[in-house]
Amino acid sequence: xxxxxxxxxxxxxxxxxxxxxxxxxxxVRAGMVRQLGAxxxxxxxxxxxxxRKVEAIIREEMDAIGGQEMLMPVLQPADLxxxxxxxxxxxxxxxxxxxxxxxxxxxxxxEAITAHVASEVRSWRDLPKLLYQLQVKERDEPRPRAGILRxxxxxxxxxxxxxxxxxxxxxxYEACIGAYDRIFDRxxxxxxxxxSDVGMMxxxxxxxxxxxxxxxxxxxxxSAGYAANVDVAIGTPEPxxxxxxxxAPLEVETPGLTTVEEVSGALGVPExxxxxxxxxxxxxxEVVMALVRGDDEVNPILLGNAAGLDLRPxxxxxxxxxIGPPGFIGPVGTEVRVIKDSQVTGRGLVCGANAADxxxxxxxxxxxxxxxxxxxxxxxxxxxxxxxxxxxxxPAIEIGNIFKxxxxxSEALGATFxxxxxxxxxxxMGSYGxxxxxxxxALAEQGADEAGLxxxxxxxxxxxxxxxxxKGDDETTRIAADLYRELRDSGVEVLFDDREAGAGQKLTxxxxxxxxxxxxxxxKGVEAGELEASWRASGDDFTIPLxxxxxxxxxLVAEMS
RNA sequence: CGGGGCGUGGCGCAGCCUGGUAGCGCACCUGCUUUGGGAGCAGGGGGUCGCUGGUUCAAAUCCAGUCGCCCCGACCA
Numbered sequence: 141x142x143x144x145x146x147x148x149x150x151x152x153x154x155x156x157x158x159x160x161x162x163x164x165x166x167x168v169r170a171g172m173v174r175q176l177g178a179x180x181x182x183x184x185x186x187x188x189x190x191x192r193k194v195e196a197i198i199r200e201e202m203d204a205i206g207g208q209e210m211l212m213p214v215l216q217p218a219d220l221x222x223x224x225x226x227x228x229x230x231x232x233x234x235x236x237x238x239x240x241x242x243x244x245x246x247x248x249x250x251e252a253i254t255a256h257v258a259s260e261v262r263s264w265r266d267l268p269k270l271l272y273q274l275q276v277k278e279r280d281e282p283r284p285r286a287g288i289l290r291x292x293x294x295x296x297x298x299x300x301x302x303x304x305x306x307x308x309x310x311x312x313y314e315a316c317i318g319a320y321d322r323i324f325d326r327x328x329x330x331x332x333x334x335x336s337d338v339g340m341m342x343x344x345x346x347x348x349x350x351x352x353x354x355x356x357x358x359x360x361x362x363s364a365g366y367a368a369n370v371d372v373a374i375g376t377p378e379p380x381x382x383x384x385x386x387x388a389p390l391e392v393e394t395p396g397l398t399t400v401e402e403v404s405g406a407l408g409v410p411e412x413x414x415x416x417x418x419x420x421x422x423x424x425x426e427v428v429m430a431l432v433r434g435d436d437e438v439n440p441i442l443l444g445n446a447a448g449l450d451l452r453p454x455x456x457x458x459x460x461x462x463i464g465p466p467g468f469i470g471p472v473g474t475e476v477r478v479i480k481d482s483q484v485t486g487r488g489l490v491c492g493a494n495a496a497d498x499x500x501x502x503x504x505x506x507x508x509x510x511x512x513x514x515x516x517x518x519x520x521x522x523x524x525x526x527x528x529x530x531x532x533x534x535p536a537i538e539i540g541n542i543f544k545x546x547x548x549x550s551e552a553l554g555a556t557f558x559x560x561x562x563x564x565x566x567x568x569m570g571s572y573g574x575x576x577x578x579x580x581x582a583l584a585e586q587g588a589d590e591a592g593l594x595x596x597x598x599x600x601x602x603x604x605x606x607x608x609x610x611k612g613d614d615e616t617t618r619i620a621a622d623l624y625r626e627l628r629d630s631g632v633e634v635l636f637d638d639r640e641a642g643a644g645q646k647l648t649x650x651x652x653x654x655x656x657x658x659x660x661x662x663x664k665g666v667e668a669g670e671l672e673a674s675w676r677a678s679g680d681d682f683t684i685p686l687x688x689x690x691x692x693x694x695x696l697v698a699e700m701s
Numbered sequence: 702c703g704g705g706g707c708g709u710g711g712c713g714c715a716g717c718c719u720g721g722u723a724g725c726g727c728a729c730c731u732g733c734u735u736u737g738g739g740a741g742c743a744g745g746g747g748g749u750c751g752c753u754g755g756u757u758c759a760a761a762u763c764c765a766g767u768c769g770c771c772c773c774g775a776c777c778a
């Protein structure tokens with residue numbers, strides 16, 4: 141299999157100075173990855189072994205649901221991207237060839253695959269199809285970060301489904317969910333499938349697969365029976381005790397008090413009794429006033445979806461012109477569109493009076509102002525999920541995503557077919573991505589301890605690390621070398637540390653690299669007729685009789701996978 | 702794009718403020734000793750101090766510009 145002395149596994153005693161994330165530090169220290177430039181990473185042999193094992197699991201599960209693997213170019217004519225309207229995306233790398241033709245480096249492959257399917261698929265009989273590839277993607281990221289977590293070039297498994305209609309898409313989508321669930325389970329990850337924002341991909345539905353880890357750049361709202369990206373998560377907060385209602389709003393003086401904290405303090409009401417009015421301006425110039433409880437924040441994504449607009453926070457000038465003095469605005473008497481969070485209810489609420497240094501008490505939605513009602517507040521730790529269980533927020537890294545694309549790409553690129561009635565119809569598409577490198581990083585984060593990495597057996601670079609403590613050609617070294625050959629010949633993936641190095645270095649490196657099972661051949665053990673074995677994950681150790689080494693280790697390896 | 706930080710042998714760092722022959726630890730090479738948690742002794746190799754320009758008798762050090770990298774935020778199919 142692999143002799144450490146002959147392999148390129150450059151372990152490091154210290155972390156690189158610019159590393160912050162655990163996975164970044166440990167993957168570099170374990171000699172698995174190296175940086176070539178910002179967001180540009182090389183997988184060294186040990187790291188690539190892990191990556192390839194993840195790929196193999198992906199291939200098996202995609203093939204199992206009828207996926208067909210293929211390979212498309214990364215370098216593509218810009219023309220295709222003009223047709224789908226994606227050529228303007230800032231993250232898209234653009235370049236010219238020597239003839240001046242416009243090219244792009246693909247960030248995903250919807251354009252390419254749809255162009256092929258458009259020219260090859262004619263009839264309803266040709267559908268459905270599920271096609272996938274493992275291919276490099278290129279993205280001009282504004283900020284690559286955290287080692288291999290967010291890079292400018294990375295391998296992605298991208299799959300695309302092509303169906304005759306929505307029902308077919310639903311079936312393809314469900315099949316992919318099944319495959320994805322199995323893939324992440326088999327990789328040994330802790331993961332969640334969460335509802336997500338459909339984003340710029342458009343389409344009718346989207347789920348993300350998230351792996352919780354400290355270095356994650358997303359946040360997930362999780363409870364016993366609920367999981368959603370915080371971007372779209374909806375929870376129910378603790379109710380607020382409101383002051384007495386009134387027959388009509390009462391204007392009170394609140395000189396210079398513009399924050400929720402100041403107003404609630406001055407009036408002696410809980411922050412949740414205030415109505416926080418947050419103005420947004422749409423791409424059309426329309427101003428929308430979002431209302432949430434004083435102790436809540438507006439979730440701009442939920443608000444944007446509710447409003448059906450692309451929104452940005454309004455400027456002070458827009459607020460003054462269209463609503464009232466900033467700091468004192470409210471929904472009563474305003475002429476702009478008002479969208480109220482469903483948690484803003486009851487009598488006795490407090491809001492800005494749209495007059496300087498004035499607030500209104502005893503306000504009641506519906507009676508005192510008209511509005512649309514949606515869930516637009518940002519979820520908070522401790523909220524209740526729909527099933528009543530408490531929500532917690534966890535950082536997580538996105539490891540996969542699936543979209544119901546619909547016909548956006550097929551219409552743009554003329555991917556149509558003739559149905560059974562002879563009508564031309566656009567193919568209904570789905571898109572399904574997985575980032576193997578992110579799985580590697582998430583596993584590194586999830587399994588790490590003070591000593592280093594710890595890989596699940598299914599994706600470990602080697603199943604066993606065999607450490608020979610002796611030096612030169614003493615007896616222990618010969619025994620270790622014999623055991624290595626036997627294990628290798630019996631099909632065990634074994635990393636044999638045969639280096640001329642001190643025991644401390646070899647043992648620490650074994651913990652750093654994180655193979656599931658470590659076997660030590662040393663003088664003490666050999667004198668007792670034993671091999672010393674230990675599990676990386678639990679630290680449990682035990683001995684194996686020397687003469688049963690190959691057989692027992694073979695059994696343990698079979699059991700672990 | 703806004704803010705902050707860093708570029709000095711392979712890695713981690715000091716030196717810069719106050720200009721004057723480039724240093725430390727680890728790693729590496731040779732020899733001897735050593736071998737159960739990152740060994741010891743002796744000898745040795747390796748750096749145009751990111752780059753360009755300026756100031757100066759003299760620049761790692763001062764000035765200007767530029768490139769690269771990291772972190773926070775914005776952004777992120």
